[in-house]
Every structure is written in C-alpha cells, then in structure tokens.
Amino acid sequence: MIITSLLDTDLYKFTMMQVVLHHFPAAQAEYAFRCRTPDIDLVPYIEEIEEEIRSLCALRFTEDELDYLRSWRFIKPDFIDFLGLFHMNEKHVQVRPSNKGNGEIEIRIEGPWLHTILFEVPLLAIVNEVYFRNTQTAPDYPEGRARLADKIQMLGARPEYSDCKIADYGTRRRFSKRWHEEVIVMLKESLGEQFAGTSNVFYAYKHGLTPLGTMAHEYLQACQALGPRLRDSQIFGFEMWAKEYRGDLGIALSDVYGMKAFLGDFDMYFCKLFDGARHDSGDPFEWGERLIKHYENNRCDPRTKVMVFSDALDIPKVLQLYERFRGRTKLAFGVGTNLTNDLGYTPLQVVIKMVRCNGQPVAKLSDSPGKNMCDDKAYLAYLRQVFEIEQPAQ
Missing domain, CATH: 3.20.140.10 (nicotinate phosphoribosyltransferase)
Incomplete structure (x- = not known):
C-alpha cells in the first residue's frame, strides 16, 4: 500500500479545499492525467494502479491527524468537521489505456470539486511508485x-x-x-x-x-x-x-x-x-x-x-x-x-490538471507553453484574446 494516510499530500490541497467548502461547495470538476515523458508504457500497470486507488479510497483521517490540522491558525472548525466525515470515492476515477495504443494511459477524475480535489497528488505518487518498483526492482x-x-x-x-x-x-x-x-x-x-x-x-x-x-x-x-x-x-x-x-x-x-x-x-x-x-x-x-x-x-x-x-x-x-x-x-x-527522484533514473514528467469546471473548459497559459494543458483549442484562443496573450512561436 503506497498511500497510508490522507495527510500524504501537499498543503495547498487542504488550503484550496477549505476555500471550496466555504465558497464553491457545488462546483463540479474534471481532471486529466498526462505523462510528458516520451515512450513510457504504463498500460501493464493499470491493474496495480487501480488496486492502489482502492486502498487510497479506504482511508479516513485519524483523530490525531485532525487534531494536527486543527492546530493550524488558518484552518476553521467546520472544515475539520467535514474532514472527519470525508473519504475519497473510487467512482470518481477512471483508469484506462489511451486510444493512441502507444502505452499511454488515461486517468480521468470527475465529480464535485470538494470530493475530487484531494486525488491529484496521491494519484501521481501512486503512478510514479508503481512504475519504478516494476522497472527498478533493486533501487540504487x-x-x-x-x-x-x-x-x-x-x-x-x-x-x-x-x-x-x-x-x-x-x-x-x-x-x-x-x-x-x-x-x-x-x-x-x-x-x-x-x-x-x-x-x-x-x-x-x-x-x-x-x-x-x-x-x-x-x-x-x-x-x-x-x-x-x-x-x-x-x-x-x-x-x-x-x-x-x-x-x-x-x-x-x-x-x-x-x-x-x-x-x-x-x-x-x-x-x-x-x-x-x-x-x-x-x-x-x-x-x-x-x-x-x-x-x-x-x-x-x-x-x-x-x-x-x-x-x-x-x-x-x-x-x-x-x-x-x-x-x-x-x-x-x-x-x-x-x-x-534523483537516483540515476529518468524521472517521469507526470501531471494531473483540471480541464473543466462546471462543464466549462478551463486552462492555464503559462510562460512555458509546454506546461499548457487544454483539449479545447477554441477556448484557448478565446483565453488568449481576453488576456491579450500572444500565440507562442511554433
């Protein structure tokens, strides 16, 4: 079991989650996975990844973990009460081979933002560890x-x-x-x-x-x-x-x-x-x-x-x-x-990004174009127009 605590994630997931609870509790979200590293075959590990997701979804916050979160000045009591009832639901996650047939896999996360926001970081950690424990069986x-x-x-x-x-x-x-x-x-x-x-x-x-x-x-x-x-x-x-x-x-x-x-x-x-x-x-x-x-x-x-x-x-x-x-x-x-991840092996450049919110495409247009991730070209063009962002040179 790779993830053994729901605290095994990045702090900004909790800080954003509290904002979602208080201001956007009805928002719906959709996330997509991408491996930017070429020629990586993840298809053989789909069953293992799904098994780890099932274990992740069986976890709950312990009382000691909730007390730790409660000790932070910026965390509010009702958010702790919510986390005391919270668990991840595997029905929100789908893992399957890509239609490209090149070893890529698709991971889609869909559902209420409040109930899907915590999936990203542990899922990426799972994909990495499953891949490396199968390809580097005697780590250096x-x-x-x-x-x-x-x-x-x-x-x-x-x-x-x-x-x-x-x-x-x-x-x-x-x-x-x-x-x-x-x-x-x-x-x-x-x-x-x-x-x-x-x-x-x-x-x-x-x-x-x-x-x-x-x-x-x-x-x-x-x-x-x-x-x-x-x-x-x-x-x-x-x-x-x-x-x-x-x-x-x-x-x-x-x-x-x-x-x-x-x-x-x-x-x-x-x-x-x-x-x-x-x-x-x-x-x-x-x-x-x-x-x-x-x-x-x-x-x-x-x-x-x-x-x-x-x-x-x-x-x-x-x-x-x-x-x-x-x-x-x-x-x-x-x-x-x-x-x-610096033991002499090539790290996986894997990401999970939000691609839709309330059914509408969303995207970022950063100063590193390779980091952009949106499957709606019309929306990207509109976003560039609204924010007066130049199209990067091809």
Whole structure:
C-alpha cells in the first residue's frame, strides 16, 4: 500500500479545499492525467494502479491527524468537521489505456470539486511508485544518497549561503514513499535551519517540520468558470482567497496567464495585501526582475516581500537565483523532483490538471507553453484574446 494516510499530500490541497467548502461547495470538476515523458508504457500497470486507488479510497483521517490540522491558525472548525466525515470515492476515477495504443494511459477524475480535489497528488505518487518498483526492482539507494549529500554540501559550501533555505516540494513525482522520507530526514539532520520545511503534510506532521504551500493552478483555473466574467477571473480568485484567509497564506501564484497578465491584475492593492508571489514557469531571473520593478512602481519595498521559486529547480539554480536576488527581496525555494527522484533514473514528467469546471473548459497559459494543458483549442484562443496573450512561436 503506497498511500497510508490522507495527510500524504501537499498543503495547498487542504488550503484550496477549505476555500471550496466555504465558497464553491457545488462546483463540479474534471481532471486529466498526462505523462510528458516520451515512450513510457504504463498500460501493464493499470491493474496495480487501480488496486492502489482502492486502498487510497479506504482511508479516513485519524483523530490525531485532525487534531494536527486543527492546530493550524488558518484552518476553521467546520472544515475539520467535514474532514472527519470525508473519504475519497473510487467512482470518481477512471483508469484506462489511451486510444493512441502507444502505452499511454488515461486517468480521468470527475465529480464535485470538494470530493475530487484531494486525488491529484496521491494519484501521481501512486503512478510514479508503481512504475519504478516494476522497472527498478533493486533501487540504487547508495547513488541517491551520494547525490543528495553533494547537494547538501553545495548549500553549505560558503558561509554567505547560510540563509539560503530550501523546502521539499517533491511529493507528486517522488521515486517512492520510502525514499521521500529518507530524503526529508537527511535534509532535516544535515541542513538544520537551511531546511525550511516540506509541502507534504504527513511528513511535516511526522517529523515536526513546517508545512508549506498556498494555492495551485487549479484554483485560479476554476475561477474562470466560477467568477463573474473571464477577464476578472484572476482578480476574483485573489479576492476570494483574501476573503477566506484574511492575511494568512499570502503567496499569489503568478503564471496561470503569464507574467504580463499577472502584473496587469496584481495592482497596488494586491501588492500590499499579499506577502509575495510564486514563480512556476518561464525565465525565473527575468520574472524576479520584473516583479521587483513592479513592487517599486506600486510603492512597495520589495525587501519586505517574498519571492518563491518552484519551477524545476536544482541546487545550482537555487544558488544562482539566491546570488541574484539576495538582499533585494525575501527568498524561498521549493525543490521537487531533483530531491525526491534523483537516483540515476529518468524521472517521469507526470501531471494531473483540471480541464473543466462546471462543464466549462478551463486552462492555464503559462510562460512555458509546454506546461499548457487544454483539449479545447477554441477556448484557448478565446483565453488568449481576453488576456491579450500572444500565440507562442511554433
């Protein structure tokens, strides 16, 4: 059994889920799976994946887990009461071979947003672990430990790096649950205060770490269908977030429509209201420079704001970004696959994205076109027109 606790997911799933409970309890959602890594045959593992999904759907939150969630300042009592009754239902998930006949599989998740939102992260962890335990039956853990030790050494190589902190963001694409926990323990023991925490709620709970995260793309995508009009959907999403959390969890996601559209909506009010923003696509150096200039133009001292970098980071890139922006802003770095799936094998680039909300197509148009995922070309064209986003060069 791969997933043994419903806490074994990313924090932002719970923070978004609370918003859904309080503001969008009737919303319907549809998600789709994609493996971006070419020539991967997942069809032989469908039965195993389905068996793990059945085990996942048998789980319930324990009283100790609910008490842990209750201890967070921003979690409200009625949400805890709801989680006490909550379980995942396998009727919302379908796994089947792709019609392409090339080894790809289709995973579709459909149902009430409130009851499907927690599927994404554990399902991706399941697909990864099922694949790797079948293809790497004798994992090279010594190689993984050596690589991790090199990363830890890089972070501590120079005294001026002492306040460069990283966090684990690697649940979705981890090699295995066992390796994920070993990485977290080694980071905690070796880095001390340089290890800021983890996005994984279960390991934060188990190892006394800080759980980290705010919102994900699906939240702002869903607002395309739930807000008053499409052009104001990003503004609507930020306002509803602030209404729910009243100053907590103040990191805004910047790349659902690209940086230009984000800065157009992220006016002086939001600059002052939110603690900072998260980068997840496009050139991170250019993003950081544009955001600092935007804060200055809106009479905000960028040194009081947080820039969170989380897009395909490795430790050398973390240090390059740290050297560029230290002293100019507060910095946070979320490192995912490079920490939790670096044993010498090619990681799977797997994603599950919301593709419809209330029957309407939803999408993101990030600054990395390869990350876009929508099967409705007419809607994508309309979205580009509404947000004045140029068609990327072919």
